[in-house]
Amino acid sequence: MIIVISGTPGVGKTIVSKELVKRLNLKYFHLSQFVIDEKLYIEYDEERQSYIIDEDKVKDKLEIALKESDNIVIESIYPSLIPKADIVVVLRKNPIVLYNELKNRGWPELKIAENVEAEILGVISQEAKEAFNGKVCEIDVTKISIDQIINKILNKECDYFIDWLSDTEIQSFLENLDNIISSHENNI
Numbered sequence: 001m002i003i004v005i006s007g008t009p010g011v012g013k014t015i016v017s018k019e020l021v022k023r024l025n026l027k028y029f030h031l032s033q034f035v036i037d038e039k040l041y042i043e044y045d046e047e048r049q050s051y052i053i054d055e056d057k058v059k060d061k062l063e064i065a066l067k068e069s070d071n072i073v074i075e076s077i078y079p080s081l082i083p084k085a086d087i088v089v090v091l092r093k094n095p096i097v098l099y100n101e102l103k104n105r106g107w108p109e110l111k112i113a114e115n116v117e118a119e120i121l122g123v124i125s126q127e128a129k130e131a132f133n134g135k136v137c138e139i140d141v142t143k144i145s146i147d148q149i150i151n152k153i154l155n156k157e158c159d160y161f162i163d164w165l166s167d168t169e170i171q172s173f174l175e176n177l178d179n180i181i182s183s184h185e186n187n188i
């Protein structure tokens with residue numbers, strides 16, 4: 001069984017992945033750590049304080065690293081780079097709650113804005129559905145405990161249509177994020 005836990009940074013991937021590993025006695029694979037350990041990046045983006053990954057190298061290395069793997073939880077923000085999976089869980093978190101989570105991490109303003117915008121637009125969920133059509137299970141984790149998340153995953157209780165933009169407060173929040181992003185782009 002290969003379970004992928006994906007979603008925007010800050011939604012709860014690590015905490016959920018580790019709890020799932022414990023409950024089901026599975027192996028754990030953190031893709032972003034693998035990228036850093038194997039130096040599968042092109043460069044470090046100082047402004048965003050994150051690595052720009054070399055997708056082709058990651059795909060090749062993953063094919064080898066995961067070749068024999070079964071009974072594993074793979075945590076990743078890049079679901080389309082993963083060669084195979086039985087289920088791809090995409091954790092979703094209310095963008096305003098997520099914004100505060102990333103702010104508490106002390107991340108740069110631009111990195112927060114880009115990640116929260118991606119959550120509003122469902123970027124990772126879309127990427128997962130294109131790569132693993134029919135195997136994706138989205139879960140809104142905003143108001144539920146880790147235990148409840150794990151049970152939803154094990155019972156495949158998915159939320160079928162998460163559209164943050166149906167909330168007018170989030171529509172105006174997105175405009176603010178766009179302003180932050182464009183102000184950084186204008187300063188280049």
Ligand SMILES: Nc1ncnc2c1ncn2[C@@H]1O[C@H](COP(=O)(O)OP(=O)(O)O)[C@@H](O)[C@H]1O
Nearest residue numbers: 008009010011012013014015016141144145146
């Ligand atoms: N269901 C939840 N309820 C309350 N807090 C949560 C929940 N899921 C995650 N968190 C908290 O959210 C933060 C981000 O979790 P983490 O697993 O580090 O996210 P990610 O790996 O997606 O960046 C952590 O402080 C974690 O304790």
